[in-house]
Amino acid sequence: MKRRKVAVSACLLGELCRYDGQSKSDAAVMSAFKNDEIIPFCPEAPVLGTPRERICVIEKGDQRIVIGEESGEDFTPAIMAQVDLLVLNHPDLDAIVLKSKSPSCGLGTTPIYDENQKVIGFGDGIAAQRLKEIYPNIVITDELNLKEIEC
Numbered sequence: 140m141k142r143r144k145v146a147v148s149a150c151l152l153g154e155l156c157r158y159d160g161q162s163k164s165d166a167a168v169m170s171a172f173k174n175d176e177i178i179p180f181c182p183e184a185p186v187l188g189t190p191r192e193r194i195c196v197i198e199k200g201d202q203r204i205v206i207g208e209e210s211g212e213d214f215t216p217a218i219m220a221q222v223d224l225l226v227l228n229h230p231d232l233d234a235i236v237l238k239s240k241s242p243s244c245g246l247g248t249t250p251i252y253d254e255n256q257k258v259i260g261f262g263d264g265i266a267a268q269r270l271k272e273i274y275p276n277i278v279i280t281d282e283l284n285l286k287e288i289e290c
């Protein structure tokens with residue numbers, strides 16, 4: 140079988156890039172793609188460092204942005220720039236595996252807040268949302284739904 144090029148949320152690969160300085164190492168993900176070319180991807184750590192304040196997705200009018208839970212700072216453009224960098228360097232991805240529930244990487248599992256910090260539902264993280272727009276023809280899934288990719 141052809142060696143695929145798969146971008147994976149770096150914390151699933153054991154990188155200590157989560158907001159709390161930990162990883163979310165996932166043996167099933169690493170095993171599923173052991174014969175593929177893996178591109179680690181973390182859109183938050185290069186912007187905010189590690190450890191860092193938590194961020195959350197806020198629905199503001201018809202837009203979704205990410206802000207720091209303590210600072211209130213809008214990190215949306217900087218995180219989007221990290222997505223653009225991934226796309227620039229790897230326009231030929233075959234699949235993407237993201238970390239569930241993350242404000243950047245979550246796929247339908249990320250809590251969405253209103254401007255008063257109340258949860259109004261669950262949706263995509265902002266990086267995931269952008270990746271789905273840019274790569275409409277490849278499988279984009281999370282570690283909870285690996286069966287969507289033929290491993």
Ligand code: SF4
Nearest residue numbers: 149150181238241244
């Ligand atoms: S979920 Fe995404 S943004 Fe958060 S640590 Fe993992 S790779 Fe980085």
